[in-house]
Amino acid sequence: MGLLIKGGKIVNADASVIADVYCEDGVIKQIGTDLDVPSDAEVVDAAGKLVMPGGIDPHTHMQLPFMGTVASEDFYTGTAAALAGGTTMIIDFVIPDPQQPLMEAYETWMGWASRSVADYSFHVAVTWWDDSVYEDMGKLVNEHGVNSFKHFMAYKNAIMAEDETLVNSFNRCLELGAMPTVHAENGELVYHLQKKLLAAGLTGPEAHPLSRPTEVEGEAANRAIRIAQSLGVPLYLVHVSCQEAVDEIARARHEGQRVYGEVLAGHLELDDSVYRNEDWGAAAAHVMSPPFRPKKHQAVLWSALQGGTLQTTATDHCCFCAEQKAAGKDDFTKIPNGTAGVEDRLMILWDSGVNQGRLTENEFVSVASTNAAKIFNIYPRKGCVAVGSDADLVIWDANKEHLISAKTHHQNIDFNIFEGRTVKGAPDTTISQGKVVYANGELNVVEGAGNYVQRPAFPTIFDAVQKYNELHQPKGVER
Ligand SMILES: NC(=O)NCCC(=O)O
Numbered sequence: 381m382g383l384l385i386k387g388g389k390i391v392n393a394d395a396s397v398i399a400d401v402y403c404e405d406g407v408i409k410q411i412g413t414d415l416d417v418p419s420d421a422e423v424v425d426a427a428g429k430l431v432m433p434g435g436i437d438p439h440t441h442m443q444l445p446f447m448g449t450v451a452s453e454d455f456y457t458g459t460a461a462a463l464a465g466g467t468t469m470i471i472d473f474v475i476p477d478p479q480q481p482l483m484e485a486y487e488t489w490m491g492w493a494s495r496s497v498a499d500y501s502f503h504v505a506v507t508w509w510d511d512s513v514y515e516d517m518g519k520l521v522n523e524h525g526v527n528s529f530k531h532f533m534a535y536k537n538a539i540m541a542e543d544e545t546l547v548n549s550f551n552r553c554l555e556l557g558a559m560p561t562v563h564a565e566n567g568e569l570v571y572h573l574q575k576k577l578l579a580a581g582l583t584g585p586e587a588h589p590l591s592r593p594t595e596v597e598g599e600a601a602n603r604a605i606r607i608a609q610s611l612g613v614p615l616y617l618v619h620v621s622c623q624e625a626v627d628e629i630a631r632a633r634h635e636g637q638r639v640y641g642e643v644l645a646g647h648l649e650l651d652d653s654v655y656r657n658e659d660w661g662a663a664a665a666h667v668m669s670p671p672f673r674p675k676k677h678q679a680v681l682w683s684a685l686q687g688g689t690l691q692t693t694a695t696d697h698c699c700f701c702a703e704q705k706a707a708g709k710d711d712f713t714k715i716p717n718g719t720a721g722v723e724d725r726l727m728i729l730w731d732s733g734v735n736q737g738r739l740t741e742n743e744f745v746s747v748a749s750t751n752a753a754k755i756f757n758i759y760p761r762k763g764c765v766a767v768g769s770d771a772d773l774v775i776w777d778a779n780k781e782h783l784i785s786a787k788t789h790h791q792n793i794d795f796n797i798f799e800g801r802t803v804k805g806a807p808d809t810t811i812s813q814g815k816v817v818y819a820n821g822e823l824n825v826v827e828g829a830g831n832y833v834q835r836p837a838f839p840t841i842f843d844a845v846q847k848y849n850e851l852h853q854p855k856g857v858e859r
């Protein structure tokens with residue numbers, strides 16, 4: 381049965397217009413007024429509300445095995461929570477152990493993700509290097525629709541990628557038309573500072589941000605950007621959290637480099653005072669990397685998002701409950717790193733962005749959905765309300781007030797970093813694959829209904845990248 385959304389204001393990244401939207405077979409079939417639709421179509425009244433492309437969260441970690449435990453949110457609960465918050469697609473991460481074949485890890489994550497209730501896709505992490513990794517990257521791109529690879533510059537003695545791996549993998553990305561992405565923190569420095577702090581008797585969560593100061597992120601951001609520049613490859617930096625990293629991205633973009641940056645809802649809103657909470661559990665619940673930053677950085681991140689130095693927003697949704705965080709009771713370096721937010725991101729972004737005059741409704745759509753779809757090459761299938769696009773939509777009520785709380789959220793975690801905040805602007809209805817999956821505060825989802833989204837290689841920026849590289853080939857001197 382088709383679905384007719386009537387009378388809403390369609391908000392795309394480029395413009396807004398009042399019109400009806402008719403969806404069938406998971407796709408938007410018609411947009412306009414007085415549409416000719418089957419008489420049995422389900423009708424959703426969107427008068428006075430906004431009809432926007434569903435959010436795309438390009439950075440989540442459902443059921444991630446990490447730091448001796450497994451994230452409490454799985455693909456079923458996590459994608460359901462996402463839908464309750466108006467996010468209709470996630471891009472999660474396959475993270476092979478060092479020496480583990482990439483294809484083996486990919487198959488494992490695909491198995492877990494088959495329970496998803498909303499569409500999903502994968503970045504694949506390159507945590508080590510040899511010829512088999514080179515081969516598997518090719519397979520993933522050419523046979524499995526993976527067009528982005530992640531590199532952790534932190535987490536020494538675990539998943540950290542050395543410079544040699546960065547260089548080899550970035551270069552392979554260029555050959556394959558895939559986007560290299562980085563978690564930019566200097567893992568060697570973090571390791572050194574962690575030891576130093578522990579030796580000085582600082583074992584609590586307040587030491588976490590001290591072990592990962594902003595210069596540690598700035599150095600890694602600069603190194604990754606310069607490696608990408610030397611190789612002539614574009615680059616995407618995940619969870620940019622501070623001025624130092626923003627400055628590196630701004631400089632690179634100013635010099636014509638194709639560098640993109642993502643910011644998390646948490647980093648936009650919270651500062652590092654959370655780690656000084658006298659309640660150990662509350663402080664530990666905020667332990668994630670990079671950490672929340674000293675007060676001035678949030679304004680810098682907002683400006684960078686407004687001004688286009690940063691293009692996407694995400695959550696790094698990676699849930700660990702109190703008993704899991706307790707593993708680090710006597711040693712902050714053992715607190716599993718991660719916080720939640722896949723359900724809250726759009727509401728936080730609207731409330732602090734649109735309601736505060738930082739973003740227009742169209743800019744909101746850009747940073748919540750469209751830009752991620754473009755960078756990861758699934759636009760206009762995702763990220764816009766247009767005929768032929770997937771019918772993944774959120775009907776947004778700009779006047780609806782919502783109290784964020786762990787008591788009522790759908791996320792499978794006992795803590796919410798935005799606890800107690802009342803936001804104005806929230807999803808009224810979420811539509812996934814042309815079906816109403818969230819309305820009147822109720823989820824109506826089907827386990828396994830989410831589709832794996834293949835993302836083709838060679839997004840159009842590679843036309844320019846390749847042309848530029850060709851024209852700047854080193855040339856010998858004829859003698
Ligand atoms: N961010 C975090 O603390 N945990 C998840 C892994 C990562 O993205 O670094």
Ligand SMILES: [Zn+2]
Nearest residue numbers: 563619669670
């Ligand atoms: Zn990270």
Ligand SMILES: [Zn+2]
Nearest residue numbers: 439440441696
């Ligand atoms: Zn992450």
